[in-house]
Amino acid sequence: MRKKMSYHLSDDELAYISQYVNGELDASDKAAFEQRLATDSIWQQKVLEVKALLIGVREASLADSMEKWQNEITVNSPAKTGMPVRPFDRRWWVAAASAAAIVLLGIGWIWFSNPSDERLYTLYFVPDTGLPVAMSSLDTSRYLFYDGMVSYKEENYIDALAKWASIEQSTDTLQYFSGLAHMGLGQMAPAIEQLLPVSSDRRSAFYKEANWYLALCYLRQGNRKVAGSLLKRIDDDEQAQSLMRKLE
């Protein structure tokens, strides 16, 4: 494209060329357009300019979208300091470990003398081990799901959620494991949001598990009443019976 344009681009030409560049012309119009493109050098310059115009529009839109996608990830991630990863300074590490030991002694005393919802949650919460992974699938959504499952199994819940977030088709499987990934991150509110629909769908293969984990979420939030009512739905389960007894 020459910086100083030696041509005039009419409104009609701008409209027509933008239709071509954006793939809106039908086959016969496209053929006629390309015939002219092959022989008319001024036309070539005009097309190149309009192409660059539309690429600029798309890139500006992409930049805005990337910020949005980035914010979605940040919202789902634990707080980050924005600082580079650096190895521990040994002296600080020893001091921190000593301080942590004292704090743990204190917590332990409170823990065992005053059984809490949080303690029960920790006792009973064992993450779902996940599904077997079949990465050979050519189907992108399925591949993406299993790719996220690999991250989930590695307890890299942030990456798992990021990968699953790009699957548009929501299913009980996706909701269930997204809920579990949020639980792995200690995020009960989004976990509840994901698990709720699965817990009320009796046809779901994850019905029982979803109710169990949902009950644990509510327990962690201190809502024993709701936790208890969810456990009643699955009262044929030994673990549920055991927790219900502790809640009474």
Next chain:
Amino acid sequence: MDRLEFRPFSQEVFADRLKSGEEAILKTLYLRYRGTVEHHVLQNSGSNDDANDVYQEAFIAVWRNVQLDRFVPQDEREFAAYLIRVAKNKWIDELRKSKNKQRVTMDMEFDGGSVQQPEADETDAYIEAVKKQYQHLGERCRELLNRFYFRKESLRKIAEAMGWTEASAKNNKYRCLKQLRELVIKEGGHHA
């Protein structure tokens, strides 16, 4: 998994769909390879903000090369390898520019191989001018162009969302494009 319904995303049409800029594909690709680049930057003296900046710059650069046919990936794997190499190169450039110059190790120089980015030409300069002037368009024009050229929404849907008839949505689209071009020509030193 039986109840999942999957959309096709075959390798055969990967380049076409990428080039057309389908938002869903761009988002998928963006999210998939962000972690790899972030890890690399964090391991090499960078912060999360550095990682985001480098990754976003690389992603846009690669997508532009795809749209201008400077890079035609056969499949996602080829796209990803190129994207990650471009991002790593950009991070090496950043380190060289900063006080961390000494931290650019030999390993980094050769990790993943070098990648030749095309020289910026007048088309690139024009695209940059468009992106700059796009910010000076009215909000309605930006929304309209975004919906049509990036999100690929139909004129009917856009007309409904913006309270227009389909015909006026079409006219407004050309009017906004024309306005943007005039801004570029006026402010960017290009003469019609």
